């Protein structure tokens with residue numbers, strides 16, 4: 001059911017957001033770096049220190065725990081942070097990860113509303129947000 005909703009959600013969003021996605025080409029790996037720094041900055045609890053030391057700007061984001069990049073574009077392809085007991089909200093800057101295909105935040109304590117910015121992730125195919133504390137409806141848009 002959750003998967004079905006996520007698919008319907010992405011399908012309708014991908015149509016509505018077509019125009020804004022056309023601007024995605026101006027982004028590069030530096031945009032991804034800023035997006036992930038913004039994402040990290042809104043994490044208020046990281047009990048296993050998964051990101052605290054590992055997500056260091058002295059190494060490429062492609063080597064960061066939970067992050068993989070695709071070889072063709074050199075951009076962030078997946079963000080997999082399940083079972084890490086992370087607490088916080090998801091930064092709107094996540095919408096700048098324009099080559100993101102998989103976003104897996106399963107089993108953490110992310111809260112707040114579902115993000116409209118996810119609509120900008122035109123390539124997103126797998127969205128896993130179960131076992132969190134998100135509130136409200138997936139936006140109708």
Ligand SMILES: *[C@@H]1O[C@H](CO)[C@@H](O)[C@H](O)[C@H]1NC(C)=O
Nearest residue numbers: 025026027028029030031032
């Ligand atoms: C990314 O794009 C910005 C301009 O949008 C540019 O200043 C920067 O050098 C680019 N970085 C890379 C790694 O290509």
Ligand SMILES: *[C@@H]1O[C@H](CO)[C@@H](O)[C@H](O)[C@H]1NC(C)=O
Nearest residue numbers: 053054056059063064065066
């Ligand atoms: C971060 O974690 C990844 C995966 O566990 C590891 O390959 C990488 O070397 C780590 N980087 C740092 C700076 O600790």
Ligand SMILES: *[C@@H]1O[C@H](CO)[C@@H](O)[C@H](O)[C@H]1NC(C)=O
Nearest residue numbers: 082083084085106107108131
């Ligand atoms: C969630 O993650 C914790 C570790 O952070 C683990 O102990 C627990 O079994 C996981 N729960 C589920 C439903 O996967």
Ligand SMILES: *[C@@H]1O[C@H](CO)[C@@H](O)[C@H](O)[C@H]1NC(C)=O
Nearest residue numbers: 027031034092093095096117
């Ligand atoms: C990233 O996203 C934020 C919020 O959605 C936006 O304000 C910002 O301009 C974006 N940054 C880049 C470099 O595209």
